[in-house]
Amino acid sequence: MNNIKSIKTTMMTIETLKNRESVKYGFHIILICISLLIWSSDLRAESSVIKKSQNKMAEQNSLLKVADSKRLNQYLQNILNTDLPRNYQNPAQLNRVANGLISQMQQFGITCKEQKYSVNNQEYKNVICPLNIQAKNKIIVGAHYDVYGEYVGADDNASGVAGVLETARILSQNKNKLKSNIDFVFYTLEEPPFFRTENMGSAVHARSILNEKDQISAVYILEMIGYFDEKNSQDYPMGLGLFYPKHGNYIAAVANFSSRNLSGSYCQMMKQLKQLDCQKLTAPSFIQGVDFSDHLNYWQYDIPAIMITDTAFFRNKNYHTSADQAQTLDTDKMAQVVDGLANTLLK
Structure with missing residues (x-):
């Protein structure tokens, strides 16, 4: 009798596992289909951008390649030079960094204000x-200047802050070529425990600009832009690895569907500059990693926004560890990322 009961139990377990495997298999198929849609959407967006850019080939000679890797390195050192980690538990260190950013921007002739x-x-x-x-x-160009835990946070996100500073320097020297007002924004409290809460600095900022929402044409968030590796270092959310490079030697422009023209324009500019490879990822926010930064708070209000990133933990295994140090970053490639953004904003 016990043997019969055991056999029945085993058969039920096998059937349950089969059902689970079927669900898991089906889920994988759905993700792959979504990935195909994303990939084909990006191809269509790229085709549209290329057609527009073909009419502007005469402007090639006006493209700037002036981002300075030495300046980027100096910005990094200034940001990282704190007595304690620049996290929410050390507001004095956050204030020191914020004051340094204000001082640096003043050197570019840009006056800042504090949003407390x-x-x-x-x-x-x-x-x-x-x-x-x-x-x-x-147009808004932003990056968060706080860190997670007790870590240095060179890539996450001193690299993004340095990128915003260098973009500001270039644009301030080419102000006569701009067609839009630019707000450079340095956010506090992006990291846990405030991530995805109303207390994120970018959430506070996004709410504060709703009365001028119609005038905001784009938001560019720089989130970890300094780590590159040509080896098989690149991971992806499930299903997306079929369509993107295995190497980690590119910059990514991450968009939702309503913002994909921004990512297309940025990557097309990178191609025109003949510098670092640029990969577009257009995806809904439920795909892991797509909304893991400040741009999510603008998407919430249907403001077009993209994240420019080295893909964070999908590539950089130093993410949120003590190994995230300045010497692991490639400032020459960071400069190429900045050149792409500056030229995109000037075109």
């Missing part, structure tokens, strides 16, 4: 630095 707010009776601040040409529309 309180969390648990502690004051934090975003730094907002407008480059105003009296245009009707505005």
Whole structure:
């Protein structure tokens, strides 16, 4: 009798496992189909961008390759030079970094303002630095300057902050070529425990600009732009690895479907500059990693936004560890990322 009961139990277990495997297999098929749609959507977007850019080939000679890797390295050192980690538990260190950013932007002739707010009776601040040409529309270029835990956070996200600074320097010297107002924004409290909460610096900023939402044509978030590896270092969310390179020697432009023209324009500019390879990823936010930065707070209000990134933990295994140090970054390639953004904003 016990043997019969055991056999029945075993058969039921096998059937359950079969059902689970079927569900798992079906889920994989769905993800692959979504990936195909994403990939084909990116191809269509690229085709549209290429057609537009073909009419501007005469402008090739005006493209700038002026981002300075030595300056980027100096920005990194300034940001990383803190007595304690620049996390939410050390607001004095966050303030020191914020004040340094304000001072650096002043050297470019850009005056900044502080957007202060309180969390648990502690004051934090975003730094907002407008480059105003009296245009009707505005573009936002931003990066978060805080870190996770007790770590140095060179790639995450001193690299992004350095990229915003160098972009600001270039655009301030080419202000007469701009067609949009630019707000350079340095966000606080992007990292846990505030990630995906209303207390994220970018969430506070996004809410504050809703009255001018119609004038905001684009948001570019620089999130980890310094780690590159030509070996088989690149991972992807499930299903996407079929369509993207195995090497980690490219920059990614991540968009949702309503923002994909921004990523297409950026990657097309990188191609025109004949520099670092650029890969577009257009995907809904439920795909892992797609909304893992400040751009998510603009998507929430249907403001077009993309993340420019080295793909974070999908490539850089130093992510959120003590190994995320300045010597692991490639400032020459960071400069190429910045050149791509600066030229995109100037075209």
